[in-house]
Amino acid sequence: MNGPSLPGPHLPGPIDPPARLLMGPGPVSAYPSVLRAMSAPLVGQYDPFMTASMTQTQQLYRQVWGTTNDATVLVDGTSRAGIEAAIVSLVRPGDRVLVPVFGRFGLLLAEIATRAMAEVHTIEVPWGQVFPVSTIEEAVRRVRPTLLALVQGDTSTTMNQPLDEVGALCARYGVLFYSDATASLGGNLFEADAWGLDAATAGLQKCLGGPSGSAPITLSPRAVDVLRSRQRIEAGIREPDDPDASDFVRSNYFDLGMILDYWGPRRLNHHTEATSMLYAARECARVLLAEGRDAVVERHRVAGAAMLAGVRGLGLQVFGDVAHKMHNVVAVEIPDGVPGEEVRAAMLADLGIEIGTSFGPLHGRVWRIGTMGYNAQQDAVLTTLAALEVVLRRFGCSVPPGGGVDAAADVYRGA
Incomplete structure (x- = not known):
C-alpha cells in the first residue's frame, strides 16, 4: 500500500501577489488596517467576541448608511449577493418591479428581478446620462410597481443618479424603494433615512476600501414587514396549500428574514458567518467613521x-x-x-x-x-x-x- 505522497517541486509556493496600484473601477487597493484585520484569529460563531463584533458592525454601518434602521447587517458574499438577497426577499412572484436603466448594473437588477419571477418593467436613457425625477415619476404612475430598483452609481458609465427626491416619490405611490450603492457608498453622499430608502446594498471593494466578499445592507421597518410576511409559512402560521403559499422566499441562503434572525438577539442559526470578512467589513466602516x-x-x-x-x-x-x-x-x-x-x-x-x-x-x-x-x-x-x-x-x-x-x-x- 502506498503511503502519503510527499511535497514535490511541482507544488506551488505560498501565495505571493505582485505589487499593484489598483486604479480601475474596482476592486481597489485595500486599507492596510483592513488587511491586518482579516489576519486576526478566528473565534466560534457564538463566541461572545464574535457576537459583540457583529453588533458593533451593525452600529458602525448604521452611521455609514445614514440610518437608524435596526435591520442593518452583512450578507456573506460579494456585492451581487446583497443585491440578490434584497430583490428575492422583497419581491413576490408576479410583483411589478420598475428598473430605470442607465448602465450595465441597471440591466443586472432587471435580470435578478426576472429570475425572482417578477413582472419587470424598464425605462432607459442613453449611457452617460441619468434620469430626471419627472421621468421616473411618469413611469411609476404608468407601471404602478411594488418595487423601484435603482442603481445610485453605475461604474459602467461612471454616472451618479440623484436619489434625494426619489424616496418621497415612492412614498406618494406606495412603492418600496431599493438602491444598489455598491460603487458609490463611502465616496459619494448617501442618506438612507433622509432620502426615504427602504433597502440599500453595497460591497466593500470600492469606496469602502476593502476586499470583495461582504455586502452591507440596510432595511427600513416597512421592508422588514414585507420580509416577515413572507416568513409566515415557515413559522407554521399558514398552511402549505394556502393560495398565498407561493410567495415564500425561494432562496434559503439569501432569505433576509432568516439572515435578520441570525443577526438579531435570538441568534437563530442560518449559516456560519464569514469571520474574516466580518472583521474586514467592521474595519472598513471604522476607518471611514474615524476619518469622518x-x-x-x-x-x-x-x-x-x-x-x-x-x-x-x-x-x-x-x-x-x-x-x-x-x-x-x-x-x-x-x-x-x-x-x-x-x-x-x-x-x-x-x-x-x-x-x-x-x-x-x-x-x-x-x-x-x-x-x-x-x-x-x-x-x-x-x-x-x-x-x-x-x-x-x-x-x-x-x-x-x-x-x-x-x-x-x-x-x-x-x-
Missing part, C-alpha cells in the same frame, strides 16, 4: 476632480455628463488610433498600475480610472497620470509634457 463620513466623501470629491483635470490636461476627452459623474471614477475616451487594451496591458505589466475598460457599447471605447478608498489620495492620482502619459507616448499619442500631473496638482493646491 463627510471628510471621506470630500477626499473622494477632490481626488476625482484632480483625476478629471489630469486626463483633460493630457488632452483626453471624458465620456458622459460630467455634472452627474461619481466622485470616484472617470471614463476616458480612448484616442483614435491608440490600442486601448495594449495601453492597459503596458500600464499593468511595466508599471504595476491597473486601469479598467468597460462593458457593452463602451467596451474598447473608454478607459475607466478609479480614485476610491485607500487610493483616493494625491500620490496615487499623480502616479497614475504620470504613468499614463509615459505609456501614451510609447504608443505614438502626442500629449502635453507633464500636462496631467500639473493639472491634477493644481486641483490639490486649490482644495
Whole structure:
C-alpha cells in the first residue's frame, strides 16, 4: 500500500501577489488596517467576541448608511449577493418591479428581478446620462410597481443618479424603494433615512476600501414587514396549500428574514458567518467613521476632480455628463488610433498600475480610472497620470509634457 505522497517541486509556493496600484473601477487597493484585520484569529460563531463584533458592525454601518434602521447587517458574499438577497426577499412572484436603466448594473437588477419571477418593467436613457425625477415619476404612475430598483452609481458609465427626491416619490405611490450603492457608498453622499430608502446594498471593494466578499445592507421597518410576511409559512402560521403559499422566499441562503434572525438577539442559526470578512467589513466602516463620513466623501470629491483635470490636461476627452459623474471614477475616451487594451496591458505589466475598460457599447471605447478608498489620495492620482502619459507616448499619442500631473496638482493646491 502506498503511503502519503510527499511535497514535490511541482507544488506551488505560498501565495505571493505582485505589487499593484489598483486604479480601475474596482476592486481597489485595500486599507492596510483592513488587511491586518482579516489576519486576526478566528473565534466560534457564538463566541461572545464574535457576537459583540457583529453588533458593533451593525452600529458602525448604521452611521455609514445614514440610518437608524435596526435591520442593518452583512450578507456573506460579494456585492451581487446583497443585491440578490434584497430583490428575492422583497419581491413576490408576479410583483411589478420598475428598473430605470442607465448602465450595465441597471440591466443586472432587471435580470435578478426576472429570475425572482417578477413582472419587470424598464425605462432607459442613453449611457452617460441619468434620469430626471419627472421621468421616473411618469413611469411609476404608468407601471404602478411594488418595487423601484435603482442603481445610485453605475461604474459602467461612471454616472451618479440623484436619489434625494426619489424616496418621497415612492412614498406618494406606495412603492418600496431599493438602491444598489455598491460603487458609490463611502465616496459619494448617501442618506438612507433622509432620502426615504427602504433597502440599500453595497460591497466593500470600492469606496469602502476593502476586499470583495461582504455586502452591507440596510432595511427600513416597512421592508422588514414585507420580509416577515413572507416568513409566515415557515413559522407554521399558514398552511402549505394556502393560495398565498407561493410567495415564500425561494432562496434559503439569501432569505433576509432568516439572515435578520441570525443577526438579531435570538441568534437563530442560518449559516456560519464569514469571520474574516466580518472583521474586514467592521474595519472598513471604522476607518471611514474615524476619518469622518463627510471628510471621506470630500477626499473622494477632490481626488476625482484632480483625476478629471489630469486626463483633460493630457488632452483626453471624458465620456458622459460630467455634472452627474461619481466622485470616484472617470471614463476616458480612448484616442483614435491608440490600442486601448495594449495601453492597459503596458500600464499593468511595466508599471504595476491597473486601469479598467468597460462593458457593452463602451467596451474598447473608454478607459475607466478609479480614485476610491485607500487610493483616493494625491500620490496615487499623480502616479497614475504620470504613468499614463509615459505609456501614451510609447504608443505614438502626442500629449502635453507633464500636462496631467500639473493639472491634477493644481486641483490639490486649490482644495
